[in-house]
Amino acid sequence: MADQPGALCGVLGYPVGHSRSPAIQAAAFRSAGLDWRYVKLPVRPELFEETVRALPASGYRGANVTIPHKLAALGVADRASPAAAAIGAANTLSFVDGRIEADNTDASGLLDALDRPVTGLRALVLGAGGAGRAAAWALREAGAARVTVWNRTGERAEALARELEVAAAPRLEPADLLVNATSVGLDPAVGEQDALAALGLDGTDPPGLVVDLVYTQDGSETPVAAWASRGGAEVIDGLEVLVRQGALSFSLWTGLRAPLDAMRSAARSERPETAP
Numbered sequence: 579m580a581d582q583p584g585a586l587c588g589v590l591g592y593p594v595g596h597s598r599s600p601a602i603q604a605a606a607f608r609s610a611g612l613d614w615r616y617v618k619l620p621v622r623p624e625l626f627e628e629t630v631r632a633l634p635a636s637g638y639r640g641a642n643v644t645i646p647h648k649l650a651a652l653g654v655a656d657r658a659s660p661a662a663a664a665i666g667a668a669n670t671l672s673f674v675d676g677r678i679e680a681d682n683t684d685a686s687g688l689l690d691a692l693d694r695p696v697t698g699l700r701a702l703v704l705g706a707g708g709a710g711r712a713a714a715w716a717l718r719e720a721g722a723a724r725v726t727v728w729n730r731t732g733e734r735a736e737a738l739a740r741e742l743e744v745a746a747a748p749r750l751e752p753a754d755l756l757v758n759a760t761s762v763g764l765d766p767a768v769g770e771q772d773a774l775a776a777l778g779l780d781g782t783d784p785p786g787l788v789v790d791l792v793y794t795q796d797g798s799e800t801p802v803a804a805w806a807s808r809g810g811a812e813v814i815d816g817l818e819v820l821v822r823q824g825a826l827s828f829s830l831w832t833g834l835r836a837p838l839d840a841m842r843s844a845a846r847s848e849r850p851e852t853a854p
């Protein structure tokens with residue numbers, strides 16, 4: 579798969595200027611000695627399907643997919659992985675022998691970032707959007723003893739829980755692992771106290787292990803990560819999860835093991851542009 583000089587991959591989104599994936603994947607291609615390129619593909623929703631269908635003939639091997647196209651990406655695919663089908667969204671497309679294959683590496687990227695068995699753990703997932711769905715499904719599939727979803731809008735947590743056969747809770751409950759899959763912490767204008775209060779975490783102690791899927795544009799610590807480290811928790815941040823899901827995409831497209839260290843250092847050192 580990897581012996582295709584000049585092959586292309588990209589990230590489909592709108593906007594996509596903030597994405598760190600080009601820096602991460604370019605570093606991976608360089609490190610693996612591949613003459614491949616990875617580009618930003620800012621595509622409006624109404625042009626998504628025709629753009630995707632045109633990519634294979636233009637030399638593309640695959641694409642990552644971000645907001646707002648993750649549902650449409652599943653819809654356009656000829657084949658979906660069990661993760662993408664169960665989660666109902668895809669973040670990775672591969673173009674193989676004229677077919678479009680959809681996968682969701684947000685789920686397995688979280689498990690890879692955890693890098694330990696979750697069997698027997700009680701997991702509490704905050705958020706019932708796309709990232710919350712992927713996290714809840716991944717943790718349930720990996721054998722967590724209990725997966726509970728809390729969400730600001732409780733009905734969304736209940737709907738997700740019914741669909742994925744996990745639990746929903748109206749307020750936070752004790753856990754061994756907490757995953758912040760809300761977008762709280764993304765907006766630097768919201769102070770730490772307000773961010774923690776929005777999630778009901780203010781005045782509480784963290785469990786031993788906390789994953790914050792959110793990462794900031796300037797690389798500063800997020801409110802949930804700061805709260806967790808202060809309380810003595812082991813913290814896995816959003817950039818590590820991003821690198822792990824990117825590593826899975828890289829392997830799907832190239833058939834090679836991903837050069838994780840090169841990808842990590844690109845994720846933490848290169849700042850994305852802010853233009854669309």
Ligand code: NAP
Pocket residue numbers: 684704705706707708709710729730731734759760761762764776777791792793815816817819820821823
């Ligand atoms: P989404 O579908 O828009 O869902 C947003 C979630 O955040 C919803 O559960 C929403 O609750 C909640 N939320 C928003 N504002 C809130 C507030 N003020 N108080 C409490 N809850 C609030 O977004 P997503 O795709 O799931 O992404 C969520 C976050 O995960 C984003 O920051 C994204 O960048 C990050 N993410 C990171 C990775 C990674 O690789 N590190 C991968 C995927 C996503 P309601 O339902 O009540 O609105």
